[in-house]
Amino acid sequence: MTGRRVRWLQLVFAVVMLILGRTPAAAQSDATQPAAKWDPRDLNGVWSPAGSSIPNNDITDHVLPGQEIAFTPYGADRYRTIDHSKDATNTCGPAGYMRGIQTPLMPFQIVQNPKIISINMEYMYSFRLIYTDESKHPADIMDYPEWMGHSVGHWEGDTLVVDAIGFKDKTWLDTNGLEHSEKLHMIERFQKTDPNTIRWTVTVEDPVFFAHPFTYAFDFKRLDTRILSYDCGENEKDAAHMKPTLGGTHHNKKVLKFPN
Amino acid sequence: MKSTLASLLAGLILASQPMSAHHAAATKYDENKPITLKGTVTKLEWLNPHVYFYIDVKDSSGNVANWAIESSPPNVLYRRGWKKDSLKVGDTVTVEGSLPREEGLRYVNGRTVTLADGRKIFAGSADGLPGGPPQ
Numbered sequence: 089m090t091g092r093r094v095r096w097l098q099l100v101f102a103v104v105m106l107i108l109g110r111t112p113a114a115a116q117s118d119a120t121q122p123a124a125k126w127d128p129r130d131l132n133g134v135w136s137p138a139g140s141s142i143p144n145n146d147i148t149d150h151v152l153p154g155q156e157i158a159f160t161p162y163g164a165d166r167y168r169t170i171d172h173s174k175d176a177t178n179t180c181g182p183a184g185y186m187r188g189i190q191t192p193l194m195p196f197q198i199v200q201n202p203k204i205i206s207i208n209m210e211y212m213y214s215f216r217l218i219y220t221d222e223s224k225h226p227a228d229i230m231d232y233p234e235w236m237g238h239s240v241g242h243w244e245g246d247t248l249v250v251d252a253i254g255f256k257d258k259t260w261l262d263t264n265g266l267e268h269s270e271k272l273h274m275i276e277r278f279q280k281t282d283p284n285t286i287r288w289t290v291t292v293e294d295p296v297f298f299a300h301p302f303t304y305a306f307d308f309k310r311l312d313t314r315i316l317s318y319d320c321g322e323n324e325k326d327a328a329h330m331k332p333t334l335g336g337t338h339h340n341k342k343v344l345k346f347p348n
Numbered sequence: 349m350k351s352t353l354a355s356l357l358a359g360l361i362l363a364s365q366p367m368s369a370h371h372a373a374a375t376k377y378d379e380n381k382p383i384t385l386k387g388t389v390t391k392l393e394w395l396n397p398h399v400y401f402y403i404d405v406k407d408s409s410g411n412v413a414n415w416a417i418e419s420s421p422p423n424v425l426y427r428r429g430w431k432k433d434s435l436k437v438g439d440t441v442t443v444e445g446s447l448p449r450e451e452g453l454r455y456v457n458g459r460t461v462t463l464a465d466g467r468k469i470f471a472g473s474a475d476g477l478p479g480g481p482p483q
Binding site: 172178194313321324329330 | 374375393395396397400416418421422423424426427448453455
């Protein structure tokens with residue numbers, strides 16, 4: 089073995105030792121951190137989006153950096169012609185899951201056990217179930233879509249990862265007029281970043297409306313309140329006087345991409 | 349301190365934007381039709397999906413008409429500290445808001461409601477929830 093090759097092997101050995109050596113050092117450093125006094129997998133509580141730039145649930149305000157909402161030609165046409173006076177909530181239909189928890193002024197309550205998580209929304213007084221018992225989506229869910237879809241979840245570390253499909257196409261992704269089809273597929277991540285904050289990151293996939301998936305996120309903050317009743321029909325006086333109001337109303341138009 | 353004040357002010361300004369509960373307010377109201385009314389409260393409906401109250405308004409000829417003022421959902425007002433008896437029948441109020449797109453309706457999307465002594469009632473509520481007019 090030449091001296092040169094020996095020196096080269098010594099260098100490789102030194103680098104490998106350095107890498108290996110870093111791992112226990114890093115672990116040791118983490119171990120010195122105080123143990124969490126809160127359970128990162130405990131999502132129970134009343135929550136509401138915080139930090140919205142406006143009192144609204146406009147998804148374009150929450151799209152992650154570098155992400156864009158790219159419409160298909162069909163999605164673009166629908167976006168331009170959507171009629172807010174035909175919003176399903178006008179006739180007391182469910183607002184749907186996304187609007188139900190993105191709404192800043194009406195909170196939701198998570199009730200959790202090891203096998204199932206229920207998200208109880210004040211808005212339209214509705215609920216959504218997430219199965220965490222290793223259930224699969226029903227084989228015929230796409231033939232029998234539901235207002236809240238069908239959701240199964242599992243834990244990756246301390247992050248709850250939820251896969252949801254089977255949504256009726258009558259709900260919107262937000263009140264500003266982002267629609268979806270029954271092919272909507274959502275992957276959500278619920279991660280507690282402190283005792284009073286859940287980071288909710290959603291990837292939306294819908295080949296009918298969007299050219300490719302996009303991801304947005306909200307921080308949910310714990311609220312010291314209780315869920316109050318809300319329904320649309322008790323003293324409804326608006327629907328009869330609504331006029332056609334066409335086109336999506338999003339603020340951050342930079343993230344909207346139109347093919348035509 | 350400065351930033352706290354700035355965010356407080358920003359919050360107040362944002363909170364006073366007219367918003368709608370279960371739909372976009374612009375489907376019913378026209379922001380370009382502002383109106384200010386002074387009248388006497390005749391009734392309060394503390395009900396979903398929006399709180400309504402009614403005021404008798406006298407015009408310059410002395411004719412009295414009853415107007416419906418639309419506000420936030422009751423749960424939203426409640427969390428902001430307003431109660432059913434915060435506004436009483438007989439109170440004199442000045443309402444600033446906008447008229448419906450439909451002609452001839454005596455409805456107002458209430459933006460601010462001010463009592464005779466200057467207190468703002470249901471302040472910053474003007475209606476409530478997701479949605480809002482097209483921007």
